[in-house]
Amino acid sequence: MLTAIKRYAPQVRLLLATTFTLTLARAITLPYLVVYLAQNFALDISGIGLMIGGALIVASLLSLYGGYLIDTLRSYTVIIAATLTFTLAFIGAVVSRELSLFFICLVLINLALAVVDIAAKAGFCALLPLEERSEVFSIKYTLSNVAYAVGPFVGVALVLLDDHLPFLLSALLGLAMCLSYRRWGERAARARVEGSEQAGFLSVGVQLVKDRRLICFTLGGALSAVVFGQFTAYLSQYLVVTSSASEAARYISYLVATNAVTVIALQYVIGRRISSRQLMPWLIAGMTLFLVGLLGFSLAQSLLVWCLAMLVFTLGEIIVIPAEYMFIDSIAPEHLRGVYYGAQNLSNLGAALGPVICGFALAHLVPVATFYLLIGSVLLAALFYYLGARR
Template identity: 65%
Template sequence: MLAALKGYPNPVRLLLFTTFTLTMARAITLPYLVVYLSAHMGLAIAQVGLLVGGAMFVASALSLYGGHLVDTLRNHTLIVTCTLLFALAFVGILASPSALPFFACLVLAYLAQTVVDIAAKAGFCALLPEAQRGEVFAIKYTFNNIAWATGPMLGVLLIELNDHLPFIVSALIGLALGLAYQQLGQRGLSAPAADEPAAGFAQVAVGLLRDRRLVCFTLGGVLSAVVFGQFTAYLSQYLVVTTQDPAQVARLAGYLVTTNAVTVIALQYLIGRRIARQHLMPWLMAGMALFVAGLLGFSVASSVPAWCLAMLVFTLGEIIVIPAEFMFIDLIAPEPLRGVYYGAQNLSNLGAGLGPMLMGAALGWMAPQGVFYLLIGSVVMAAVFYWLGTRRGH
């Protein structure tokens, strides 16, 4: 991986650093959001979940327009603006006197990070030949997982010093990134052609709906994200229902998160760089099969080693599917619309938001193990949509 990084042009390394650091800034606040809302605004846990989950849902829905901005504005301008808005959003979170402005600022922070992420993907495609894009997506995903694994731990340390410090540090990181990218970023990257007026967002959105492959792949992404987008949430729900000891639930959930993070960090680059665009469908089906095997493992696991083994298999599916999705969108996206195509792919986060809600409802009316068979059904439906999306013709 280090050899690959050294071989990339400086703008690619800067984009990787920017997305990694901005993800770290968001991850720092993760462990304290629920506590902060409960302690400082007096919200019930159900209201907190609705606010935090709703912010992610709204930001994901707006990411399609964010992708349109990537296609119509200069990459440099957009990244600088969004990193500064990210910083401003965390200042607003600290200053919010009630839940509504807090919600608006949280949506802004999530959306700003998402737009930077889409701009980086479009930048990779503009700066690198096709043969190197799968590898850089694998590196980016590995870095993101390192950020999500280490950011919350840093956040916990900051909370010990001052309960406002995580938000202040996140704001300062956004500000520093914006100022650094203003000086160091590639200014001519992804500038719209001056002689071709950009299509309006409504016109672009209608065009996206006519792309059968994109629609099928987006639906497949939503269904698969139900399964892997927030697996820790629905696994914790399942364990709470089936295990009477809260300490045991917390311990096992920690083991599973660690297993997932270590597996991704250790194997993502090794596997992701081998995924070839000429064989995307076999790779995707292998990823779907690993999801099914992992879910079956969860349904029968009765010991810590069994749970961790099932999580390892499940994570291998995640490692394959995520870069394969990136590569498929890269394959079908027209050059002037890469941003909005990646924005459409980001709609899969809607599935990540739906997963815990659907599983929470299902646990209320069926046998606990049955939820895993519902999730397997979602994987099978996702595989069907992926298959339809990879077929040629309209």
């Protein structure tokens, strides 16, 4: 993977570095956010979930307009503005004494990260030939998982010194990338095709709604995200209900480690082989692995079986995420790549709904029904992917 990164043009490496650093900054504060909200704003667990999930939902909706800006303005301008917003939002989170202001800061953090992520995807498509894009998408996803593996440990170490330090370090990382991109970013880069007429946001929105393939793939992505977007949340919910809290914490630590090691070890190896000409077979393979993993969870009676099921489940995640990127790349008009990737980002709504759906199932049905609902979500996602892949 390092050899491939060295082979890329400086602008591709800068985009990879920017998305990795901002993801790391986000991961540093993520594990402590629940404790911070409880200690500083006296929120109960439902209020905390509403804050975190609500911020993600609002940011996902706003990111559609962020994608439009990437198509309209220079990507250099948008990335500078997003990284600066990212920095100021973390500083705002530290000084916030009002819950509403803290919520706005959370929305801005998630939105800035989403906009930079969209800009990076559009940039890869502009800078690399078609046959190299699956590789760079896999590298980007691998680096994101490295960030989420390392970030929490850094955050926990900083909390022992001062509970504001994780936010301040995240702000410094955001500022470092803002200054780096200001120094080395390509100022002339522009997503929009020169000479093409730029439509207004509402006109672009109408065009998106008329694109049946995009709608189908966005719905498929949202249904997939219900399953893998926040799997730690619903697995924790299930294990707490079916065992003790201490046992659930022990199992989750092993499952998260299994997921992280599998992604870091195999994402690049598998992802770079995904071909734009065979996306549907790859997606079906990924969906099948999700089904096998979920069935394994539903039958698991030991830690070993849980970890094996997580290994299979993670292989599905490794396949589906790059394949989704490749599909959007294949259908997006050259001058609308940003807004198309912004539409794909709406799949985060599914990630936000996952724990809610599973919480309802655990409260009103037998616990194992949680996994049957998730299996139904996978099958519906596969149907929408199939409908979207048809010409």
